[in-house]
Amino acid sequence: MFQVKAGDLNKMGLLFERYHRKLFSFLYYMTGKDDASEDLVQNVFFRMLKYRHTFTGEGEFKTWMYHLARNVLADHSQKNKRSVLHEDVQNYSDRISSGAGADDSIYKEQELITLYDSLGKLSEEYREILVLSRFQELKYEEIARILNTTEGAVKVKVHRAMNQLKNIYLKLEQ
Amino acid sequence: MTNCKDIEEKLADWLENQLSPQEQAQVESHLKQCPACQQEWQAMQQVWMQMGQLPVPKPSPAMKIRFEAMLETYATTVEEQQTYSPRHLLQLVKQLWQSVWMPRLVYSLLLISIGLGAGYWLHKPSDSQISQYQHQIDTLSIQMQEMRQMMLLSLLENPSASERLRAVSLTQEFKRVDPKVIKALLTTLNNDPNVNVRLVTLEALAELADDPSVREGLVQSLAHQDSPLVQVALADIMVKLQEKRSIELLRELLKQKHVDGTVKSKIQQTIKELS
Numbered sequence: 152m153f154q155v156k157a158g159d160l161n162k163m164g165l166l167f168e169r170y171h172r173k174l175f176s177f178l179y180y181m182t183g184k185d186d187a188s189e190d191l192v193q194n195v196f197f198r199m200l201k202y203r204h205t206f207t208g209e210g211e212f213k214t215w216m217y218h219l220a221r222n223v224l225a226d227h228s229q230k231n232k233r234s235v236l237h238e239d240v241q242n243y244s245d246r247i248s249s250g251a252g253a254d255d256s257i258y259k260e261q262e263l264i265t266l267y268d269s270l271g272k273l274s275e276e277y278r279e280i281l282v283l284s285r286f287q288e289l290k291y292e293e294i295a296r297i298l299n300t301t302e303g304a305v306k307v308k309v310h311r312a313m314n315q316l317k318n319i320y321l322k323l324e325q
Numbered sequence: 326m327t328n329c330k331d332i333e334e335k336l337a338d339w340l341e342n343q344l345s346p347q348e349q350a351q352v353e354s355h356l357k358q359c360p361a362c363q364q365e366w367q368a369m370q371q372v373w374m375q376m377g378q379l380p381v382p383k384p385s386p387a388m389k390i391r392f393e394a395m396l397e398t399y400a401t402t403v404e405e406q407q408t409y410s411p412r413h414l415l416q417l418v419k420q421l422w423q424s425v426w427m428p429r430l431v432y433s434l435l436l437i438s439i440g441l442g443a444g445y446w447l448h449k450p451s452d453s454q455i456s457q458y459q460h461q462i463d464t465l466s467i468q469m470q471e472m473r474q475m476m477l478l479s480l481l482e483n484p485s486a487s488e489r490l491r492a493v494s495l496t497q498e499f500k501r502v503d504p505k506v507i508k509a510l511l512t513t514l515n516n517d518p519n520v521n522v523r524l525v526t527l528e529a530l531a532e533l534a535d536d537p538s539v540r541e542g543l544v545q546s547l548a549h550q551d552s553p554l555v556q557v558a559l560a561d562i563m564v565k566l567q568e569k570r571s572i573e574l575l576r577e578l579l580k581q582k583h584v585d586g587t588v589k590s591k592i593q594q595t596i597k598e599l600s
Contacts, residue, residue, distance in 0.1 A: 167392050171384065179382040189388045196392055200399050266375045284341065285376050291343065310337035317365075317372045 166212070167196060173287055174220060180282040181224055183271060194223045217283070217297040228275075262324075269319040277312035284309050329355075332362050340373045470499060474506045481509050486519040493522065496529045504538065511542040515549040523555050531562050540568060547574040553585040560588075560595040572599050 171192055178188040178195075198219045199206075206215055270278055283294045284305075291305045298305065332355045338344050339352060356363045473495055480492030496502060496510065507530075514526045527546075533539045543562060550556050556578070563571040575592050578584060584592075 163396055164393065167389070167396075171388065171392070172381070175384040175388070176382045185382075185385070188382075189384055189391075192384065192388060193391055193395060197395060197399070200396070263375060263379060266372065267379060269372075270376075281376070285373070286379075286381075291341075306338065306343075307334075309341070310334055313337045313340065313369055313373070314333075317369050320372050321368060 163196070163200060166199070170213075170216060171196070174216065177217070177220060177282055177287055178224065180270065180286060181275070181279065182227065187227070191220070191223050191227055195220045198223065211293070211296075213289070214293060214296045221297070265323045266320055269316055269323055272319050272323075273312065273316055277308070277315055280305065280308045281312045281316065329359060329362050332356070332359070333365065336366055336369055340369065470501070471503070473498065474503050477506060478509050481513055486522055489513070489517065489519070489522045490525055493525045493529050496533070502533055502536070507533065507536065507539055507542070511539075511546065514542070514546055520552045520554055523550075523552065524558060527555060527558050527562065531565070534562075534566050540566065544568055544571045544574060547571060547578060551583070553588045556584070556588050557591050560591050564595055564598050567599065569599055572596055575599075 174195060175188055175192050178191045179185065182188055182191065195216065199216070202219070206212070270281070273281070280294065280298075283289050283297065284291070289297070291302045291309070294305045295302045332352055335344060335348060335352050339349060344352065356366055477492045477495045480488050480495070483489055483492070493510070493513070496506070499506075510526055510530055510533075514523055514530060517523045517526065527543075530539055530543060534543065543559065543566070547556070547559055547563075550559060560575065562568075563575070575596050579589055579592055579596075
């Protein structure tokens with residue numbers, strides 16, 4: 152990123168290669184929309200270029216990236232008031248089927264769809280923290296920096312989010 | 326003995342592998358004793374595991390193409406923007422100077438010089454014009470002098486002696502004196518009733534002695550003067566002018582009876598100096 156900041160814009164391609172999938176999945180889980188997420192990824196990378204002078208290097212690049220992503224996301228959800236995970240179930244079940252192994256039963260497939268549904272029903276705040284910790288595989292410490300909070304607070308939040316997700320899931324399963 | 330609430334809080338950490346081995350053992354031992362927590366844990370674990378099985382959403386390949394296009398567009402715009410940064414400002418100025426301002430500057434300078442040249446050429450005073458102006462000025466000054474001489478002449482007729490004195494003093498301003506004025510002055514010198522006026526006139530005429538008619542008039546005037554003061558002054562002027570023609574007249578003056586004694590001795594001295 153420092154090289155990008157110094158004017159080597161081609162290095163941005165490298166960063167894109169490394170992070171765009173993660174970023175996409177984060178935005179996908181937060182918005183539930185394919186094309187919108189792609190737009191947002193584009194937006195995040197554009198902001199990286201535009202605001203590259205604000206990258207101080209104090210935090211990690213990843214932290215900075217998620218900061219930008221969250222800003223972009225906030226702008227986006229402000230424009231599209233409804234921010235519930237707006238899943239296209241058919242589309243998503245297709246994904247799951249194609250991604251699942253041969254021995255996976257329809258039952259299992261159904262379970263995953265339910266889970267996905269549950270995630271969509273989770274509050275945005277909890278969904279975000281689970282996405283960051285489970286899907287983005289970030290450490291509590293990193294999440295704390297992204298959310299400008301303490302590690303302890305993240306821990307509590309993850310715990311509560313997991314609990315709620317589990318409850319929603321069990322409810323839907325019945 | 327740890328309570329269920331404490332354990333519950335640790336379950337999420339366990340999922341994330343954030344527990345120390347000691348804590349983990351603690352939780353495990355509790356789970357064995359507590360079916361409720363055990364159930365909770367299993368449910369949570371199941372959800373957690375399933376979350377891991379959710380397929381990772383993948384962006385379309387088009388996104389990368391879009392990104393690259395964006396990057397390229399941005400790079401070119403940034404390059405353009407950079408020309409406005411301070412570092413490039415000097416270069417920019419230089420460029421402007423060379424590309425735009427220089428020809429304009431040269432052009433405007435050229436125009437100015439053409440304008441100046443044309444203005445000078447158009448208004449260049451030609452020799453004929455100069456002489457014409459000179460002539461006009463000369464004419465004006467001549468007219469002015471003529472007017473003054475006219476004034477002098479009329480003033481000399483004035484009954485007031487002081488006005489006549491003023492008239493005589495005007496002759497000092499004249500470069501060239503009109504014969505009419507000389508005649509008038511000589512008349513004044515010979516006939517003016519006031520001695521002072523005659524004396525001043527005499528002084529004025531002495532200044533004009535280069536003119537032969539003035540000299541002649543002055544010499545002839547000796548015969549007309551009766552005032553001792555004027556006679557003495559005239560005698561002095563004759564010496565000054567080395568006017569030998571006056572000797573005869575001076576001798577005649579000596580013969581006259583009414584001439585003052587001091588005047589006579591003055592005249593004798595004058596005759597001596599002249600001869």
